[in-house]
Amino acid sequence: xxxxxxxxxxxxxxxxxxxxxxxxxxxxxxxxxxxxxxxxxxxxxxxxxxxxxxxxxxxxxxxxxxxxxxxxxxxxxxxxxxxxxxxxxxxxxxxxxxxxxxxxxxxxxxxxxxxxxxxxxxxxxxxxxxxxxxxxxxxxxxxxxxxxxxxxxxxxxxxxxxxxxxxxxxxxxxxxxxxxxxxxxxxxxxxxxxxxxxxxxxxxxxxxxxxxxxxxxxxxxxxxxxxxxxxxxxxxxxxxxxxxxxxxxxxxxxxxxxxxxxxxxxxxxxxxxxxxxxxxxxxxxxxxxxxxxxxxxxxxxxxxxxxxxxxxxxxxxxxxxxxxxxxxxxxxxxxxxxxxxxxxxxxxxxxxxxxxxxxxxxxxxxxxxxxxxxxxxxxxxxxxxxxxxxxxxxxxxxxxxxxxxxxxxxxxxxxxxxxxxxxxxxxxxxxxxxxxxxxxxxxxxxxxxxxxxxxxxxxxxxxxxxxxxxxxxxxxxxxxxx
Numbered sequence: 001x002x003x004x005x006x007x008x009x010x011x012x013x014x015x016x017x018x019x020x021x022x023x024x025x026x027x028x029x030x031x032x033x034x035x036x037x038x039x040x041x042x043x044x045x046x047x048x049x050x051x052x053x054x055x056x057x058x059x060x061x062x063x064x065x066x067x068x069x070x071x072x073x074x075x076x077x078x079x080x081x082x083x084x085x086x087x088x089x090x091x092x093x094x095x096x097x098x099x100x101x102x103x104x105x106x107x108x109x110x111x112x113x114x115x116x117x118x119x120x121x122x123x124x125x126x127x128x129x130x131x132x133x134x135x136x137x138x139x140x141x142x143x144x145x146x147x148x149x150x151x152x153x154x155x156x157x158x159x160x161x162x163x164x165x166x167x168x169x170x171x172x173x174x175x176x177x178x179x180x181x182x183x184x185x186x187x188x189x190x191x192x193x194x195x196x197x198x199x200x201x202x203x204x205x206x207x208x209x210x211x212x213x214x215x216x217x218x219x220x221x222x223x224x225x226x227x228x229x230x231x232x233x234x235x236x237x238x239x240x241x242x243x244x245x246x247x248x249x250x251x252x253x254x255x256x257x258x259x260x261x262x263x264x265x266x267x268x269x270x271x272x273x274x275x276x277x278x279x280x281x282x283x284x285x286x287x288x289x290x291x292x293x294x295x296x297x298x299x300x301x302x303x304x305x306x307x308x309x310x311x312x313x314x315x316x317x318x319x320x321x322x323x324x325x326x327x328x329x330x331x332x333x334x335x336x337x338x339x340x341x342x343x344x345x346x347x348x349x350x351x352x353x354x355x356x357x358x359x360x361x362x363x364x365x366x367x368x369x370x371x372x373x374x375x376x377x378x379x380x381x382x383x384x385x386x387x388x389x390x391x392x393x394x395x396x397x398x399x400x401x402x403x404x405x406x407x408x409x410x411x412x413x414x415x416x417x418x419x420x421x422x423x424x425x426x427x428x429x430x431x432x433x434x435x436x437x438x439x440x441x442x443x444x445x446x447x448x449x450x451x452x453x454x455x456x457x458x459x460x461x462x463x464x465x466x467x468x469x470x471x472x473x474x475x476x477x478x479x480x481x482x
Contacts, residue, residue, distance in 0.1 A: 023088055023123065024130030024157050024164055024199075025053040028109035028171045028186055031404060031440060032059075034396050035080050038345050039066065041299060041307040041336035044073050048201060048241055050251055050295065051218050052173040052186075055164060056130075057199045058216075059084070072338045078401040085445045087123075089474035094119040098468030101142050103456045104410055104434040105390055106187045106383040106425075107179055109171070111470075113152070113189060114138035120475075121153070130157040132168075143189055143376050145225060152190050159199055166195045172220065174239050174253045175313050175330070176297040178347050179392045179408070180382040182315035182328050183253045183293040184237060187383035187425070188375040191235050193222020213243040224257070229371040233260035235380070236270075247299040255380075257289035257369045289366035289373065291381070292316050292324045307336040315381070317355065317363060326362060328353045330382070339397070346395035353381075353388050354415065361417040363387055370422075377424025385423035388414040394436075407437040431459045446474035 026032065033052075036059070039045045047062035059080075068074050086092070096117040106112055116139040124131050134153040141148065155168025169190040175181035197218040204210050220237040227233045239253040258273050259265040273288035293315035300308045312331040316324020332349035355362040363386030364373035371377075372386070379385040394408025414420070416429040434456040442448045450470040457463050 023056040023084075023132075024125055024159060025132075025155065025166060025170070025195075026056055026059065026084075026087065027153065028052045028173055029083070029087075030107065030109040030406075032080060032083055033108065034345060034404075034406070035076050035083075035398070036062070037334070038076055038336045038343055038398075039073065041301060041309060041334070041345075042073060043301050043307075044068060044077075046214070046243070046246055048214065048216055048243065048249055050174065050176045050249065050297070051197070051216050051239055051241055053170055053195070053197075055197065055199045055201075056084075058201050061200055061202075070338075072341050072343045075341075075401050076343050076398060079398060079404070079442075082401060082442050082445050086442070086448060086472065086474060089446065089476055090123055091475040092121040092123070092472065093475050094121065094470070094472045096468065096470045098452075099466040100464075102454060102466055102468075103432055103458060103461070103464060104436045104454050105179065105392075105412060106185075107408070107436070108173060109186065113141065113143045114148075115140035115142065119153075128159045130159075130164075130166075131155075143378055145189060145376050155195075162199045164195075164197055164199055168192070170195055172218075172237075174218075174237075175251065175293070175295050176249070176311040177313060177330050177332060177349060177351070178334065178394065179349050179410075180330060180351050180384070180390070182313050182330050182351070182353070182382050183255060183291050184239075185379065185381055185383055188378035188380055189225065191220075191222040191224060191375060191380075193220055193235070195220050211244060213245065215240070215242045217241075224375050226376055227260070227369075227371050230257075230260035230263060230369055233263075233369060234258050234265075245302075247302040249297045251293075251295040253291075253293045253295070255291045257366065257373065263368075287366075287368050289369045290318075291373070294324070309334050326355045326360075328355075328363060328382075342397055342399055344395060344397035347393070349390075349392045349394075351382055351384070351388075351390045353384060353386050355387075359387050359415040359417055361387065361419040365419045365422065372419065372422040374422060374424075377422065379423065379425070383425070384412060384414065385426055387417045387420065388412060388426065402442050404440045405438070406440075407435070410434040410436065428460055430461075433457045446477035448472045 045062040045066050119136045121134040138148045152169045155166045157166035169192050171186040171190045174184040201214040201216045203213050218239045224233045237255040241251040243249045295313035297311040300306045310333045315328045318326040330351040334347035336345045353363050373380050391411045396406035398404045412432040414426045436454045438452045440450045453467045
């Protein structure tokens with residue numbers, strides 16, 4: 001870099017760093033979710049982590065009201081602060097490499113778009129606006145979208161009256177599951193579109209509504225990429241969560257695949273889809289592909305002083321009597337504690353994406369939107385796609401504010417189905433057993449290293465081992481010596 005370019009770069013960074021406050025929106029992050037969930041179950045904070053992206057204000061509010069009583073709890077809060085400091089860096093570099101395509105079902109916030117990726121990210125914002133520009137260069141794409149240089153993960157957002165409105169390519173996750181969401185996960189590439197949600201999840205002040213407790217909603221409207229069956233098909237979604245009791249969270253979600261080339265996109269057709277009035281046998285009606293789900297998470301800490309939660313999700317591919325039908329299921333339990341002052345969390349989870357326990361080739365498929373509930377062949381819902389079952393046992397342990405280890409054991413079965421081919425990640429009937437281990441080290445507030453290794457055993461493809469490494473660091477700290 002020439003002296004003139006270096007001076008220009010430092011000048012730009014100095015100007016922009018004065019604008020970089022806490023992020024308006026926080027995209028999917030497994031370490032952050034684990035730490036927030038651990039504090040939730042210890043009774044230290046109260047925050048919903050079932051709707052992503054999160055708002056930065058809500059995380060700040062939760063930490064400001066934290067009831068810390070042990071050194072382990074403080075270590076977790078320190079780890080969160082380090083994580084957010086790196087996220088809020090004005091200029092950041094992210095490097096990733098993995099040995100091959102990974103057969104283990106994708107976990108929350110796990111980036112598997114390409115075997116090799118280099119990304120430069122710029123962040124800036126103020127109280128009422130937030131901008132993130134991320135430029136990715138990919139090689140050996142796993143999810144092939146034809147754009148080896150893209151801006152996935154970028155957005156621009158503004159806030160008005162406690163509402164954030166954002167436009168961009170933002171990963172989304174709806175539900176309490178550790179390893180999957182039946183209705184809206186992040187196994188596919190982000191869908192380009194608009195997102196609207198609250199900044200703080202505080203309860204209504206009105207005495208008639210205050211019983212609802214802290215609440216959040218999220219609305220989404222976007223367009224699917226490379227959807228061949230119905231080009232330019234739209235994806236619409238809405239989610240609402242409430243916490244009427246400190247130990248109980250309830251959620252309801254709805255998504256629609258609607259419109260697109262050759263389909264009616266009138267407001268009346270959209271309103272019929274929202275009301276569910278297009279779920280009829282009349283072939284003259286422009287039908288949408290609808291999903292509806294209910295989820296709940298119950299903490300036992302309130303009654304038994306046990307840091308245990310149970311959770312579940314039910315998702316319907318169809319509707320009967322105004323309720324979801326042809327259902328898929330997810331249930332789980334998790335436990336948070338500490339061992340020799342090292343906080344840890346363990347969980348067990350089961351997901352069934354068959355149609356009410358039967359293999360009909362119906363799950364994540366539709367007679368009009370025949371590419372299914374997928375984008376680029378990767379599911380918009382649970383990472384295993386339709387017609388499968390997955391059992392997982394996993395957990396994580398924070399050795400100290402800098403080091404964390406996590407892992408899971410997975411048993412997956414995918415079933416023979418006439419529509420199996422639309423699932424690019426698991427197109428065949430198979431049984432897979434897998435071990436997945438990760439170590440994360442935040443050497444400094446401006447540098448994070450993540451190493452992941454896995455072992456799989458497939459009935460069809462035999463055994464496979466692999467590894468990936470990711471390095472993330474704040475370029476503004478390096479260039480300015482901060």
